[in-house]
Amino acid sequence: MMNLSGPAVAVRDLRVSRGGAEVLRGLTFEVPRGQVTGLLGPSGCGKTTLIRSIVGVQIVGSGEVTVLGAPAGSPALRRKIGYSTQSAAIYRDLTVLENLRYFAKVLGAGKGDAERVLEEVGLAGAGDRLGSALSGGQLGRASLAVALLGSPELLLLDEPTVGLDPVLRQDLWRLFQSLAERGVTLVVSSHVMDEAARCHRLIMLREGEILADGAPGELRERAGTVDLEEAFLRLVEERAESVR
Amino acid sequence: MSPAITFATAGRILAQLRHDRRTLALLVGVPSLLMILLRYVIDDPASFDRLGPTLLGIFPFVVMFMVTSITTQRERATGTLERLMAGPLGKFDLLLGYALGFGAVAAAQVAVVLAISLTWLGLNVAGSVGTLVLVAVLDSLLGMALGLFFSAFARTEFQAVQFMPAVVLPQSLLCGLIVPRDAMASWLERLSDVMPLSYAVEAMGEAARTADLTGVLVRDILIVAGCVVLSLVLGAATLRRRTG
DSSP states (O other): OOOSSSOSEEEEEEEEEETTEEEEEEEEEEEOTTSEEEEEOOTTSSHHHHHHHHHTOBOOSEEEEEETTEETTOGGGTTTEEEEOSSOOSOTTSBHHHHHHHHHHHHTOOTTHHHHHHHHTTOGGGTTSBGGGSOHHHHHHHHHHHHHTTOOSEEEEESTTTTOOHHHHHHHHHHHHHHHHTTOEEEEEESOGGGGGGSSEEEEEETTEEEEEEOHHHHHHHHTOSOHHHHHHHHHHHHHHHHO | OOHHHHHHHHHHHHHHHHTOHHHHHHHHHHHHHHHHHHHHHHOOHHHHHHHHHHHHHHHHHHHHHHHHHHHHHHHHHHSHHHHHHHTTOOHHHHHHHHHHHHHHHHHHHHHHHHHHHHTTTOOOOSSOHHHHHHHHHHHHHHHHHHHHHHHTTOSSHHHHHHHHHHHHHHHHHHTTSSSOGGGSOHHHHHHHHTOHHHHHHHHHHHHHHOSSOOHHHHHHHHHHHHHHHHHHHHHHHHOOSSBO
């Protein structure tokens, strides 16, 4: 039985080491259901490792990750989570639709689901093109489409908007918000601060630690600035001073 | 275990090859060309009758080893394997899908080479053609299973290619093709005793020599089938849900 009332994701004192270095240094936070939570921070801050830990494909050192009421990586979660990696995980020697139909069958998604997600990411005209013939942005959207198959309860998207033009980025953020309105929980990582304002909630990461965790408005208020990039910098300074 | 996922995976492998016509042409064309070359290099019908069936067992073994190890390595590198492992797919669903898809290609390859050998090249086979095809397809599955296992040790496609000569050539040298196994130095003979290709090649020779289901043939088929199962189990152990 899944716990339907608790948070979508609960992380407690999560520590992960990769190649001898500690990448995540004791993270504790919760992700509420039906919201878009942004995972922000510079490249190398641990965003990807954190997302992989929530999906359950990362070997973790210590701590607890609970997803939809079950330990991360549980077999029961495998149909409930949609996951899109930073580099497009699709077959380059298949067409976009062939990719989607294959993953749809693996997930046990219904007929017509491939066409639905193709439409949702704005690739309806490119269904018959081979993966190898797509642009970087199209590849990323094809990979995102796979994550949307089977209508998962929780979507974990690692940098889904990298390399997209502003119009497409806006379309995708509208899609994320409409998914959240339908009750889907989204965790979206980004290193672009202007995307942060579109999230219900932000978790700012730096060097494997949480720098700040709250609604964009709260973080602006705490840092005393309207600009989130500026807020990030001030919070970094604040942290450095408190350590000193 | 899910037959739907297994068949979807086999179909996906075949679809990938369908988009890659050149690979498909090489898969079927190269063994045929080598067989034609062998026939005219030897230029002695009696010797060709002895060597031909043996090579018919080695070609699909080599080709399937290479194709599978590179396909699997690529699947790891592009992240599609991680995506599949994060989903509800079972390891054996994937492996059996591979076996079915590549097995179908191997059967087509063997059928073409055998047809050319029996007609144009005048190969005389005393045994049953059906048994020859069966053993040759089993040899190709052995190549596939070993390729899958060894691909786990290749970090790049470049390394995956290097495993082909490392694994295949010693077995080819010692399998009795060049010098009969009992005529080799005893330590080499003992080495060849533990190499699966020795039995695969002996089975091909036996299947070509007589239409009877001899004790040696049955034993060899069982050994090769056992090696296929063992390699698939070892291959499954290399597919990890969680990685570092």
